[in-house]
Amino acid sequence: MFDKIWDSHVVHKISEKEFILYVDLHLIHEVTSPQAFDGIRLAKRTVRRPDLTLATTDHNTPTINRNQPLKDKIAELQLKTLAKNCKDFGITLYDMKSPFQGIVHVIAPEQGLTHPGKIIVCGDSHTSTHGAFGTFAIGIGTSEVEHVFATQTIRQFKPKTMQINLTGSLPSGISSKDCILWIISQIGISGAREHVVEYTGNCIESFSMESRMTLCNMSIEAGARAGMIAPDNITFEYLKNRKHSPNHQSFEKAVKIWSTLKSDPNAKYDKVVDISVEDIEPMVTWGTNPGMSTPISGKIPELASFGSEAEQLPIKRALQYMNLEAEQPISEINIDRVFIGSCTNSRIEDLRIVRDIVAGYAVNKTVQAMVVPGSTSVKKQAENEGIDKVIKDAGFEWRDAGCSMCLGMNEDVLKPYERCASTSNRNFEGRQGHNGRTHLVSPAMAAASAIKGHFTDIRSWKFKT
Template sequence: MKAKTLFDKIWDSHVVYSQEGYPDVLYIDTHFIHEVTSPQAFAGLRKRGLPVFRTQRTRATADHNVPTKNQHLPISDALSRLQVETLEKNCKEFGVELYGLGHPYQGIVHVIGPELGITQPNMTIVCGDSHTSTHGAFGTIAFGIGTSEVEQVLATQCILQYKPKRMKIEINGKLGKGVVSKDIILYIISKISASGGVGYAVEYAGSAIRSLSMEARMTICNMSIEMGARCGLIAPDEVTFEYIKGREFAPKGEAWDRAVAHWKTLASDEGAEYDKVLVFDAEDITPMITYGTNPGMGMKITDRIPTSEELKDVSEVTSFKKSLQYMGLDEGTQMIGKKIDYVFIGSCTNSRIEDLRMVADFIKGKKKAEGVEVLIIPGSKQVELQAKKEGLDQIFKEAGFDLREPGCSACLGMNEDKVPAGKYCVSTSNRNFEGRQGPGARTFLASPLTAAIAAVTGYIQDVRAYL
């Protein structure tokens, strides 16, 4: 029997129909929806007189457009209010369970799935949101889909997909002081570029990956999409099982034992073949930061911005120069010591309780720098409650950090939390595109630790000097 990769084992067991030269019909175990990419899909069902085929496999939440202050009040922004109300109406009409504002399970879709135990190994998961790859940390095939595909899954619980190629990225060795999972993924993307994963499903492996917590693994899989990959995944192990056990929708009793026994068989077989294998040394990874307008434009925090002459690809020179012009930065200069205006700690990349604990632990007893605005946005109501239970809210308050309510917030300029034009923001989110955090906003992507040191000093700094 041919040795199979983790990806192949899951994909092959979910193919409903396959024909040479055509996309596979792939069964979807769980479909997450939110207020932004679902309205047109529901309208399509309504027009065709179709129901949601499997309501019990569809979960909805409001996250992109929700305000992060006074969530108990009506939403003041008219467009945001319309989108959230439309989601409520559609879910009620089609019988889909909704974790809307005020619900104890509400939060960012890629935070609530794992914390509720909905996300489990050996699943196929889709959502009309590119960062669905987050769920791959559990040994699932999870990817973002377009609005027409959202309609397709609502109507049939299946999707038409061509099988991607397989890539393995191995990180071996011990991570250095001050280096966390966000640095790992920014390092990988800086090495292979924002298009280095196009056409691939990426499996992360190696001793450095195995040493990570589930929350850290989610950060890595979350940003697989930022290298152009279709999805990212990590084989489930004892860390995975321990995380899932006892959660709200996790299997219980004998069903749990059966599930774990099967999950243990999912790891890639010895000798399984990949279309591409990349190996990196954990000791070469340092705290990272981006300087440009795509996540591939990243560097070690102690390095300097490259010059046009140093670029490997001559075709990138024009976009490189345009990017630096937008960011107000010069070629060949250092980032350390760069003054910043905003710090955003949140998003589906870094808004889990582990991220908030990391920041609180570092800033305890410190104060934010004058003139810097710091937003801390928990990824869910559960994370918010846990932070308050542990007294993290008091640490943030004393430091002058603004802990708000859950939502996508300043990750994207789709709600009230925007970074003003021309201002610099150190952000733990996943994208630094032009205008991503608001028209004219300038974003530096970094880890929660690097964001925390920027918040208390007012400048980009190497956090290792302060640990």
């Protein structure tokens, strides 16, 4: 599949290794684009294909009091700069007032812009999300954003390929988030470096598009250049009748073409990893990168289990930062905050799970919990389904769409030393706020821990509905 997409996009072969590839969709946001616009202005260049470029505001947008002026004036300037740039170059912008605004990796699929076979780029590492549709989708730097503006192409060194074959069926209560955290714990945070990962196996075939997006989204946390899943009927059903999907007869033709992208059963990969999903438990990270995790039934590991003194050092640092001790059971870790959101887990399926868990319960009085839908459309759909009411009744805050506390560029940040159960993708030092402590979990695990005040095994949850 990867080779088919690559080969069909080659504009020019520079050498055996380096290629110029055509870009079908360029997604931009306020943080990584201003310097690229400056660059093209300085060089007296222009945006070659504004019609293949889509902008939204997500990284620093407030999730509360949107009708009021922004308190953060530097952030406001960044948002205004994006609006001006889009206007000057004729680019469609879904800003804070738009019903289509949201996290860039949530809105493109839901608007039907992410089609199988496309090459999609964005100045954001989680662009790998779109690979769930059988696209080659990669995060790029701002210089490359400028390159795409000017040429609608990217220069790429051909990456190696890695197959991650997931077999078996997921046990009840286990999500694709647990799956990807388990995979990263097995192959390491640089285990897929220089590779494009293709997820295969019967487990994937049963995954919804939302679950597939979660899996591909966090491929970058294993160091992968991109994550991909071959399109199938689940993909086509998802795309049917979306705003920018081909309509009626064209859709049938498109499906025929998309179906040809199916992975060749004899495809050769540079690396193959087989993983059985049958024994995966709910996962919780305890350290300062997404590879430092353990099943909910586990404990904080002993330093000695990491080998030499040099190998123990980063673990020691991580535990010190997280204020955790070896042998501490995960289920006894108390939390102060819960964040349900981010491009990893903020789609309607995630919110439905949260609703089912919290219905009839109240957020623990020691915990402050918030739900931030991935897009304004997701928010509206959730409200139509009455999800917001159940969640608010339980004591969660119900916010407007954006990246929010996944990276804390707006006001949604942890206070120093607060401990958070988060459905986001990175537990790096300071990621959610200076000296904040992040534990990555699935939406179900985050919701349940908000109720209990500590991590708890979702498999034994007593549903009240």
